[in-house]
Amino acid sequence: MEQGTGSNPSLADQAAELTLTLKVTNLLLNAVSMEEPVKALVGRVADLCHGAAVVYDADGAIVESSGEAPTRLIWNEVAASHATDQEFSIGRWHLRTRTVALHDGVHVLAIGTRSEDLLPRLGDVLLDTAERMLAAVNGIQHGAxxxxxxxxxxVLATLQDGVLxxxxxxxxxxxAQYKFPSYVPLRALEAAAPGGESATEAHVQRLIDSAKSFGVALLVSIRRLNQETPATISAVIPAAGRAEAWLNHVAQTLTVGTSAPFGALAETPGAFREAETALEIARSRARSFAADAGPATATEIVRLDEVDLATWLLSQVDGQQLLARMRPILHELRDADTLxxxxxxxxxxxxxxxxxAQAMFVHANTIRYRLGKIEELFGEPVTSAAFVTNLYLCLQSPxxxxxxxxxxxxDVAAAG
Known part of the structure; x- marks a missing residue:
């Protein structure tokens, strides 16, 4: 019986394809054991197609690339179509792309060459093998x-429980396994999602990713007191290096409270109590800002070692007792919104x-009149240091x- 007729490939063709697949697989497998396997894998794919290889995330950001292909133009072509596999040309570049689903989301693998006959011979083998290798590397990294x-x-829980x-x-x-320098001063921090929402693993992952990009060592976990209370995030960071810049970055999306710097690990439980206090202050300030003129999801950062004496004193008093002492003063203003x-x-x-007067869009004499009414209401002059101090303590948050x-x-006016 004659072989190789019709639409079926001959045994020789099948053997050649299998040999090619094994060769490509073997070359790409070597990349998996490298220190940066994705970078090594993409580099090998680019070498095999004598051109370029790129891995994009779902938003078009380049995860890894090798070669000099027009990466932005390639992504524009990919984004314009919903096809899983695409084949197109850009200038002298001949390209194949494939959308792949990995543990950490959808990615796009693109390979390109200036050789017209290379992709018809190697395209399928390269994309199939590279997809399997990427999935394997991603799975290993996800597990790790x-x-x-x-x-x-x-490790964080052990420190929170207290060490001798x-x-x-x-x-x-x-x-040291998490890149903390030996005996460096530390900060404990508590962070909360804005708007009273519960912190999630996605928040934690973003913290981990941003800390890595800032070069900040981090111990972190979700903290859940009970089912009714929104979860927060507990963490320990160095109180040195780029940690302060990282904290300011984090405070753009989360409300954050930190302890004063501490040096002994045995002090960690007390530091977290400080961080919880700082978080409550930060939450109160964020709520007051949102209630006044800010966005509903306003965030804030409070470092307990940087708060003024009045704020620190207020944070140390039992909330119910404080409210009882403040109530007589607040009672006088309950029906006087303008005052x-x-x-x-x-x-x-x-x-x-x-x-x-300028902030309230009225004449200065109007403000003087209102202050006079406040003096009548309380029987105290607004020039009295003691009276002003008591008013400030009662009204500090607003x-x-x-x-x-x-x-x-x-700032908004200046930007406009």
């Missing part, structure tokens, strides 16, 4: 990432009548929110 996350959270001073050196050795707003703005602008709102309005 999960194990690392569990170990990271376990005599065993600190052993725990510093464990911190309340005037007083808050006056305190926010450091008792400056002209600035208060005063700070008003200060931030006025600064925000100024």
């Amino acid at each position: 990432s999960l194990r690392d996350r569990r170990d990271n959270a376990h 001073p005599s065993r600190e050196h052993r725990h510093w050795g464990r911190l 309340h707003a005037t007083l808050v703005t006056y305190l926010a602008l450091d008792l400056n009548i002209s600035a208060t 005063v700070l929110g008003r200060q931030r709102a006025l600064g925000h309005q100024h």
Whole structure:
């Protein structure tokens, strides 16, 4: 019987294709064991097609690339179509692309060459093999990432439970695995999602990714007190290097409270109590800002070692007892919204009548009249240091929110 007739490939063709597939597989397999397997894999694919290879994420950001292909133009072609596999040309470049689903989301693999006859011979083999290798590498990295996350959270939990001073050196050795310099001062931090939402693993992953890009060592985990209370994020970071810049970056999307820097690991439980206090202050300020003029999802950052004396004193008092002492003063203002707003703005602008009038779009004499009514209401002059101090302590949260709102309005006006 004759072979190789009709549409069926001959045994020789099948053997040649199998040999080619095994050769490509063997060359790409070597990349998996490299220190940066995705980079090595993409480099090997680019070498095999004598051109370029690119891996994009779902948004078109380049995960890894090798070669000099027009990467932005390639992505524009990919984004214009929903096809899983595409074949097209850009100038002298002949290209094949494939959409692949990996553990960390959808990606696009693109290969390109200036040789017209190479992709018809190697395109399918390269894309099929590279897709399988990428999935394998991604799976290995995903598993390693999960194990690392569990170990990271376990180290953090151990520190939160408290360690004996005599065993600190052993725990510093464990911190070194996560790139913490030995005996560097640390900060504990608590972070919350805006709007009263619960923190999620996605928030944690973004923290991990951003800390890595900033070069900041990080221990982190989700903290859940109960089913009714929104989860927050607990973390430990160095109190040095780029950690401060990273904290400011994090505070753009999360409300953050941090402890004062501490040096002994045995102090970690107390540091987290400080961080919880700082987070409550930050939440209160964010709510006040949002209520005044800010966005509903306003965020804030408070470092407990940087708060003023009034804020620190207020944070140390039992909330119910504090409210009981504040109630008589707040009661006098309950039905006087205009006087309340005037007083808050006056305190926010450091008792400056002209600035208060400008912020409230009224004449300065109107502010003086209202301040006179406040003096009548309380029987105290607004020039009295003791009276002003008591008012500030009672109204600190809305005063700070008003200060931030006025600064925000100024920034918006300047930008416009």
